[in-house]
Amino acid sequence: MFGLRSIVNLKGFIGFIVCSTMLLCIYISIYANGREQYLQTTLRTQPRLFNIAVNANSYLSKCKRATLRVPGGSQAPICVYNASEDIWVSGDIIKHQSWEWKNVVTVWKLMKPVKDMAFLDLGCNIGAFTIPMAKLGRRVIAVDANKENLKMLATSLHLGGLDENVTIFLNGVSNETKYVHLVPSTSNVGGTKIEHSDIQSPVDIANSIITIKLDDILTKFGPKPFFMKMDIEGHEAMALRGAVTFFKDIDVRYILMEWMHYKDTKDKKEGSFISDFLAKNSFIPCRISDKNELVMEDAYSSWPNDILWIKKSIKL
Known part of the structure; x- marks a missing residue:
């Protein structure tokens, strides 16, 4: 007891x-x-910085190597998908050593005379534009929501000795910060889209996909003039809605934009927002091939699939 x-x-x-x-x-x-x-x-x-060295070392043995043509007569190594997985970007690089070659050449020629012009690649994919601009010796900021694309790009940069020229961010671009998930496109990695995710506080933050506003990465940009490429599968309007301060504070002189998602559509809301927003920020829509100005009234009928927005002060 x-x-x-x-x-x-x-x-x-x-x-x-x-x-x-x-x-x-x-x-x-x-x-x-x-x-x-x-x-x-x-x-x-804070945008999510993607470590080039770490990811290149881990992916090196998986890299399917191809050769990428670079304007000026040089070339660079690039990691690609099998053509059956990625019929457009990787498929063309495997066959022709390039993707959208004429557009790459246009960007190169416009950037080359401006010695301090940097390149912002929104929707960089595996680097068909990023790698040539890094090869030009310019600072490149590459953004993509697909981690596999970025592992391949990091490895390509490492193989080509271009690590120091590029900063990579693993993010989608939107008008707000939110968690999303990827929606793959059959046989077309470049057609991958992002959709809102119901999981708003994932346990494994490292494996989640998060969108950011361009306004939120202002601190990562210096005073340099920028050439901006937007190829984000119909999310261009959403990205621009989160870039009000960005366009006020950053010296963006050219925007290469995919327009195919806004053509031949009954719903002109997103396309109209893009054209109105960029016009208010003093950009003029032009044909890439000859830099001739496009007529706004023809935006949904005869505009080409890709267009070049040129800052009015440059165009004049």
């Missing part, structure tokens, strides 16, 4: 356990909430 002292000691021990458990639960709750708030705050304000 327990004596009186034993009973007192037992009650004290039980009390200690209860108090300790309560304190632990409170601590876990505070820590978890604090961690979630910290992650949310971090995700709102």
Whole structure:
């Protein structure tokens, strides 16, 4: 039988356990909430930097190598998908050593005379534009939501000795910070799109996909003039809605944009927003081949699939 002292000691021990458990639960709750708030705050304000060296080393043995033509008569190594997986970008590079060669040449020629012009590649894919502009010796900021694309790009940059010229971000681009998931396109990696995700606080942050606003990456840009390429599968209007401050503070002189998603459509809301927004920011829509100005009224009928927006001060 327990004596009186034993009973007192037992009650004290039980009390200690209860108090300790309560304190632990409170601590876990505070820590978890604090961690979630910290992650949310971090995700709102910081683009996710993609480590080129680490990812290149881990992907090197998987890289299917091809050769990419570069304007000026040179070339560079590039990692590609099998043509059956990626019939357009990788398929063309495997066959012709290039993707959208005429557009790449146009960008190269416009950038070359402006010695400090940098290149912003939104929807960089495996690097058909990023690699030539890095080869030109320019600073490149490459953004994509597909981690596999970026592993391949990182490896290509490493193989070509272009690591120092490029900064890579693993993000989608939108008008707000949110969690999304990828929607693949059959046999066309470049056609991958992003959709809103119901999972808003994933446990594995490293494997989640997060969109950012262009306004939120202002601190990553210097005073250099920029050539901007947008190929984000119909999300161009959404990205521009999150770029109000960006276009006020950044010296963007050219925008190469895919227009095919806005042609021949009854719903002109997104296309009209793009043309109105860029016109208000003093950009003129032009044909890429000859830089001739396009007529706004023809935007949904005869505009080409790709267009070049030129800053009015440059055009004049």
